[in-house]
Amino acid sequence: MPLNLFRGQGPVEPVTDLDERLPAIDRSALRSAGQYIADDGLRHAVDVAVYLGLPLLLTGEPGTGKTQLAWRVAAEFGLGEPLVFETKSSSVAQDLLYSFDAVRRFSLAQVKAGADEAERDRALDPRRFVRYQALGQAILLANDAATAQAWLPPGAPAPAAEGRRSLVLIDEIDKAPRDFPNDLLNEIDRRRFRVAELGDDYIAAPDAKAPIVLITSNSEKQLPDAFLRRCVFHHIEPPDDERLAQIAAARLPAYRGRPRLLGDAVAFFQSVREDALGLSKKPSTAELLNWLDVMVGAGARLDQALKAQQQTAADCLGALCKTVDDRVAVAERLAAWQGPQGRSAG
Template sequence: MPEWPVYRGTNEPHDGIDRLPAPPPWRAFDGGPLLPVPDESEDLAAVSPDRVHRAHTYRPTAESVDLVNAALFLRRPLLVTGPPGTGKSSLAYAVARELGLGPVLRWNITSRSALADGLYRYDPLSRLYAARATDRVKVEDHLHLGPLGTALLPHERPRALLVDEIDKSDLDLPNDLLNVLEEGQFEIPELLRAGGTAEVRADGTDTKVPVRGGRVRCRAFPFVVLTSNGEREFPAAFLRRCVTLNLRRPDEAQLAAIVRAHLGEPDAEARQLISRFLSRANAGELATDQLLNALYLTGTAGLDADSREALALRLMPGLRQPAPDHDAH
């Protein structure tokens, strides 16, 4: 039976993704041959300590849980906006861990990023050099899928794809990306010409996967998280086709839960530092990761209260300013 919510935000792994209801008819895909979701052990980056820690310690809001489930049910990308340090990218790792979606595929966007970078890379020079040594050269040996191309393979469960800081891209990328995600597929011209089935290396692993007729089409639409710091506006068509989640700076209860998840119960001096941070954070000068850095360093260095205070101020200069007067006109 289908269930809501599939993603619960508990950080406890479960098989709820298997009870995700059928997609809307306009978001159904039929790619093949069906592939299993790879185990995290197949991707060394996926089990790095920082990514594991993110997945274990992320604390979602109730709104985050609802909108993650909306994206999963509707098979739509999730556009996550908000100030730096609010956990936008960590959300993808937490959802993937809880729902067993395998290693998170990550595409870090820059001003030079193009759609082709996310889909696949083809190296014609290496193919040319190989052809000088032997006449038995396969085009697929010089081609590998990118993070987006790998996410769109016909996996039996959705893969998790993090497209980080899409607001840094050039003007064309959001619309180019939208077309691929709307269709759930793309073509590889180099393989189209060859025909048949090719074995192509997937992103993040040396494992090769079959691609038939030069076309990649998904079966389970991937869980796509696009993050933005709000540095630009996106086209209306792009926004219409995304589920949008705006993360705000954490309130006192959320911040306390975040600190406990990362560092354990704060002592008296740490709680004072948290209070000062909360009084200044809304001014936009401070981020949660700065607070965690300060709490970790001042709590482990064996400093007295005055020294901890001085060091925290050096790490977070924004704490030196007086709290904003919200009653002033």
Template sequence: MVSDWRIYRGAGRPHDGLGELPAPPPWRDFSRSRTDAGTAGDAARRLGVQRQLVESLHPRPQEVEAVNAALYLRRPLLVTGDPGTGKSTLAHAVAYELGLGKVLRWPIVSRSALQDGLYHYDAIGRLQDVQLDRAQSGGEPAERPSIGDYIRLGPLGTALLPVPEGEQRVLLVDELDKGDTDLPNDLLNVLEEGEFTIPELERAPEERVRVRTDDGGTAVVERGRVRCQAFPFIVLTSNGERTFPAALLRRCIPLELAPPDPQQLAAMVTAHLGPDALADGAELIEEFLRREPGEVIANDQLFNALFFTARAQGAEPATRRRIAEMLLHRLDRSR
């Protein structure tokens, strides 16, 4: 008899079956990243909770060489490739191996501007607080709030804070090609000079102002200028949806990630799902590796299919096959 693996059954009758829901996939376990100390939880979710079972994720020589070129030359790494080839994961792998802390992440959307990455000044919030204090005190407030309480450095601004060599941050600028056409050119000066100014602090009477940072901490900004001491390791990713200006390309180390080979894929599956997944999902893995050139299916789609079908063992074989096909849909064409 086939057991019912479904949580939602579509019967229209309330039940408490949600309590039977198994633990989430390791890469979707957000509780781990919030409870583990330091960057361990974030690394586990991105790189695989069982990565200690794998000696190496077997990066290709050109990947290692490009990362080292970016480190030696203090230049951003521009990583291109199909969705799901590990472009974002590369930033986390470097941070984890070199002990550079939690990765700062700037996800680019169509409305993203350079200002979003550098800092945000909450002028309206400051004005409201001053007016509230004035109303409560019946006149001028006894002490005006510091302007630094209303300035928050963005991920790029936080990455450019002055720290010694060996303590620089890793910044992931994810999907740069999704942004406004002006953004790559707007980044040029900041990436070249490693500094920027905050006009609101340049006008402030205090020479040193403590502001909030993107990672939840605080930092002191002197004379309204943020200038890096050690250039951060910056990874710019792109799905290749558009070309970038030559001025940006010459300031970056280029790296194109190809789909994983069998050895790399086996290491990834083991790191995320354990060694048993290689045998249990051998058929799906083989189909994934045999896909046609130009057929885009992301690595995490395979992980999803392996995880889900392994937990739907009670389903009929035809049902499991249908689930796998749904999860492994091609990304290079509309459905």
């Protein structure tokens, strides 16, 4: 493997030229919204959700592009960066809307105990201790400046005068406790919420500027029926050989023009995903892209077949396989690989 970046033995001689020794590979396309490729089914699902004003719930294997779709939709509709909420096992519905730093406010109250009343009121204005999260921020941004300003801390930058639409990504909602989706029903349905620490008033997003909401799930748990009824659903299937090659060529500039290595590597990737191999974790599209990427850095010849470069490919399998047993099985399949026509070999 010609990377030769890490020696791992002998006297420690600090590497001072690591940046120069790393392969000069342009990875910007891997993260570019402009290189995202949605199939017809996914395009129609986005259209339906936007038309109906309902959240789009996306399921599919990890690494199939569910999260990256948010950046493509936001870019194409001119909505700026997506507002992202990364769901945790401890998440509650309020976390998607706002957080309130009660501890900091209490501590400051002790410090300001001797201040005059006006100064103390300014310092302890509850709006100063509110931090709006993805959906709460999107609802605020949808309102005109005068309406939104009343909910923001004094001196905060004024939002757009007429309000604007945003895109909210609720990522991996199935990680949350079961009650989390049900507790969001009113906020998602009516696109409004209140900050209990500021009183009983609600702030709502005008229909004309309502946020677009994308929700991803890895299907680790069943979501409540009441929540599902309020969503447009789409399952992203693993791509076939042609779409994988198309995605790789778009995301990895070195593979544009569909060199021979790309076709062989895609065929091999699909073969190891077959149920007969019994992998505990089937590699995803994202892991295929990483494997293709590092093989270029390791000196693989794009114009040669995978079979002719098996050692280089095997040295890079850590990008494709994530357990010991899976790596052994895939390495054995690679050693027996005869090319796309030998897809069942091994």
